[in-house]
Amino acid sequence: MARFIDRVVVHVSAGAGGHGCSSVHREKFKPLGGPDGGNGGHGGSVVFEVSSQAHTLLDFHFHPHIKASDGRMGMGSNRNGARGEDLVLPVPSGTVVFDDKGEFVADLTGEGTRFVVAEGGRGGLGNAALVSKARKAPGFALLGEDGETRDLTLELRSVADVGLIGYPNAGKSSLISALSAAKPKIADYPFTTIVPNLGVVSSGDTTFTVADVPGLIPGAAEGKGLGLDFLRHVDRCAVLVHVLDCATLEPGRDPASDFDAVEKELAAYQPALDADLGLGDLLRRPRIAVLNKIDVPDAADLAEMVAEDLAEQLRGGPAPADEPWAEPESPKVFKVSAVSGEGLRALTFALAALVEEHRAKMAAVEPKRQIVRPKAIDESKFAVQADPENQGGFLVTGARPERWVRQTQFDNEEAVGYLADRLAKLGVEDKLAKLGAKPGADVRIGHVVFGWEPRQASLRHGSRGTDTRVWEAQHSLEAEEDSDEWEDVEWEDGEVWEDEEPAAASEEPSDGAE
Numbered sequence: 001m002a003r004f005i006d007r008v009v010v011h012v013s014a015g016a017g018g019h020g021c022s023s024v025h026r027e028k029f030k031p032l033g034g035p036d037g038g039n040g041g042h043g044g045s046v047v048f049e050v051s052s053q054a055h056t057l058l059d060f061h062f063h064p065h066i067k068a069s070d071g072r073m074g075m076g077s078n079r080n081g082a083r084g085e086d087l088v089l090p091v092p093s094g095t096v097v098f099d100d101k102g103e104f105v106a107d108l109t110g111e112g113t114r115f116v117v118a119e120g121g122r123g124g125l126g127n128a129a130l131v132s133k134a135r136k137a138p139g140f141a142l143l144g145e146d147g148e149t150r151d152l153t154l155e156l157r158s159v160a161d162v163g164l165i166g167y168p169n170a171g172k173s174s175l176i177s178a179l180s181a182a183k184p185k186i187a188d189y190p191f192t193t194i195v196p197n198l199g200v201v202s203s204g205d206t207t208f209t210v211a212d213v214p215g216l217i218p219g220a221a222e223g224k225g226l227g228l229d230f231l232r233h234v235d236r237c238a239v240l241v242h243v244l245d246c247a248t249l250e251p252g253r254d255p256a257s258d259f260d261a262v263e264k265e266l267a268a269y270q271p272a273l274d275a276d277l278g279l280g281d282l283l284r285r286p287r288i289a290v291l292n293k294i295d296v297p298d299a300a301d302l303a304e305m306v307a308e309d310l311a312e313q314l315r316g317g318p319a320p321a322d323e324p325w326a327e328p329e330s331p332k333v334f335k336v337s338a339v340s341g342e343g344l345r346a347l348t349f350a351l352a353a354l355v356e357e358h359r360a361k362m363a364a365v366e367p368k369r370q371i372v373r374p375k376a377i378d379e380s381k382f383a384v385q386a387d388p389e390n391q392g393g394f395l396v397t398g399a400r401p402e403r404w405v406r407q408t409q410f411d412n413e414e415a416v417g418y419l420a421d422r423l424a425k426l427g428v429e430d431k432l433a434k435l436g437a438k439p440g441a442d443v444r445i446g447h448v449v450f451g452w453e454p455r456q457a458s459l460r461h462g463s464r465g466t467d468t469r470v471w472e473a474q475h476s477l478e479a480e481e482d483s484d485e486w487e488d489v490e491w492e493d494g495e496v497w498e499d500e501e502p503a504a505a506s507e508e509p510s511d512g513a514e
Helices: 058-062 172-177 224-234 255-268 296-314 344-364 401-404 411-426 427-435 469-488
Strands: 006-015 046-050 065-067 087-091 095-098 104-108 114-118 149-156 162-165 195-201 205-213 239-245 287-292 333-335 383-386 394-397 442-445 448-451
Touching: 006 058, 006 114, 006 287, 046 095, 046 104, 058 383, 065 087, 104 114, 149 162, 162 172, 162 344, 172 195, 172 205, 172 287, 172 344, 195 344, 205 344, 239 255, 239 344, 255 287, 287 296, 287 344, 296 333, 333 344, 383 427, 394 401, 401 411, 401 442
Parallel strands: 006 065, 046 087, 162 205, 162 239, 239 287, 287 333, 394 442
Antiparallel strands: 006 149, 046 114, 095 104, 095 149, 195 205, 383 394, 442 448
């Protein structure tokens, strides 16, 4: 049995970038031919693309974990790693994307619309790309970055011109089957329709789509009876049709009370796509009422009794006085029978006229060129502040410092020295000095905490993969720790160092003369 899935939660992970390669060219008679390590490839991104072949979110329901391919590592002989392939996933038109906080991310409509939901990580530079005047043959490379990871909620909102709304068993499925070639499930029990059905209706030269939205009950706007799951399918409908059951046998129900209850739910529900579609809230959209099941004798009499009151409510007041110059207003209430077909022709033409009117208004708006204005990101900016998690420490934040730390091989002294040079050039060291940082103070950047030592003026070359400044800073710190330990020792008379021989009591210090 086919399943209709219109809401899923997916876990998206873009591919990680490949690491750069640290390599030196070697061949006969050229033992050190210079660095030739290639760059790592960028990781693949995760992309959603609207496809006419996708109709539900069923694939995401069974496979919620999505991972793009990683970039390949760089190699010697200046060979760059292959870029990870983007993972392009088809989604049906009308898919809306929200992040893990419920914030709107994207509205995907129209064949071919694409949206990158997770960016692939950057590939690390090889040592051939890190050559400079100070470093003729770098003995290190940069690491690739991890890809973006996100938890997203996908919701499918039906794309239709007309939405049929009403109580369960009001005859919406029967009506859409009579108006179009759609064949929804029809049965004599509430909530027979649990998924929206779409049908295509032709009236003269106008062709439009109709959505049969599952039944609404009081409290639907608060989530009762899966109300929110049903209401979101009317977000995109330009025309709403109240389907009212005139033959119901339930106590306390009649077309007027059903109409009032559904109108209340429409007023309480706030469509999430108002700003994007320009349709306004649901009560501002064109609405008509259909008094259904008039093939039943008692239902026909009831429809005659309530038709005028419903028309007055839909007009927003009593009918205006007859004036010869006033154009007749299009009818707001229709008495139909989905079984016998009575009244369906007039209803079809009225719906076509409303859809054409809506399309004309939309066409009258001057088309605007889509302009993408991404938020400006100045990666040169950073901030240094006291670390709230470490008394006496400092926290450095910023796009560049955090990325540089992620790219650094901390088991390579030269790579650590290169990081120190980059941070100093950016101004991090000066900022730390202004804030009163002392040598050895803890500095946290991203997930790494290290002891701060003021950078020495210039790089002094050692063997490949080493940096004499790192060695000197480590030994200087060890010497300070040793001196602090000896300062705490209380010496007593006659106590000597363990590695020294005690001097004889009668031995006099020699001055070099016999």
